[in-house]
Amino acid sequence: MGHRQRRRRRPGGPAQITAKLAIPFVGEISGTWEPADAERSAAWELYLELVTRVSVEELDPDEGFLREALSSLYTFFNTTREILRRYGPEVAPPLAPGHVSFGVLAVTVLNRVLRPLLAQWHPRLSAYESQRPAGRDPVAYERDWEHAAALRREITAVRATLVSLARTLQEVANVSDLIDLPAPRAPRSPGTSADGGTPPRRSEGY
Template sequence: MGHSQRRRRRASGPSQITATLAIPFVGEISGTWQPADAERSAAWELYLELVTRVSVEELDPEEGFLREALSSLYTFFNTTREILRRYGPDVAPPLAPGHVSFGVLAVTVLNRVLRPLLASWHPRLTAYESQRPEECDPVAWERGWEHAPALRAQLAEVRRTLVSLARTLQEVAGVSDLIDLPAPRSPGLGPIGAPPPGVSEGP
């Protein structure tokens, strides 16, 4: 039962969607996506990578660490290439005009969104970090960088693209929303499933 159920589950999802992806400072690409099973599986894997990274988290001016955000995007870049390589040509079939595929969307995000950001900002941030005095806290030093607001603004633009990609992947994979999860409520408010008063929730 388990295996056939898993096979059926993986193949579920819409037979066709309209995919739209905003590209910062460039415009947008859109088209009809008729996903094959391999694309649904790849979509789930990439969706999971997106929702478990700093990539789709908003960075408030007084929170977050720019280095961590850039490192997360760099890792996501490499993971996306691995997923493309693993699934092979099945996720990038020849397409009629006005159509897109997993391969088209993923490579567009890599080459038009992530690569320019990382190529521009990684060396600049690294150069600034190398000037940090030993006694200065890395986070405080980073927040004192004159270019930090500009990088935050570009990260916010990239985040919007990644969230729109995640929404498209979610639809194709036929899975629930794992981005806007409800925030846990404090035990004092007695949410459903909370332990009784006096019972520890764990370490």
């Protein structure tokens, strides 16, 4: 009897989607995207970069570190440019009116979303950080910054665009949701109920 042949998943995905991205404080970009194979591969790479960074994680008011978020966005900026260079013109073909491509979406996010945020806030935060007294906790010092709330609001707005981009890339790459993953459950000890207590004693007649 011959060995069982392993099935390989064929690359694929939707032939066409409607892409729409909100640009903070500017408007939105939308259009029809008919992705080529190179765009699907690039979409997976960029999607993976997004879901493994602070870029798409929500910063709660009393949690998170603004410097870490800015650094993550800065690295994502450079990584996106590397992906565009690696795949070349195939991910930015000439388009009919009302259509978009991987290149159009990626460059729009770089130039209209990330660049303005980083250009304005990176030097301002760096200047404030340079004045931190020796021995002062950097997180506490950052939260005392008078502009911390404003920067946090802008990062939140940018995050919404990046999550929207990630959802679009997920659809084109035809992969599962890696953003809203279920939280792992704590292991249960034998003899305990789901809430961690002792399981109730079964009554007579049950």
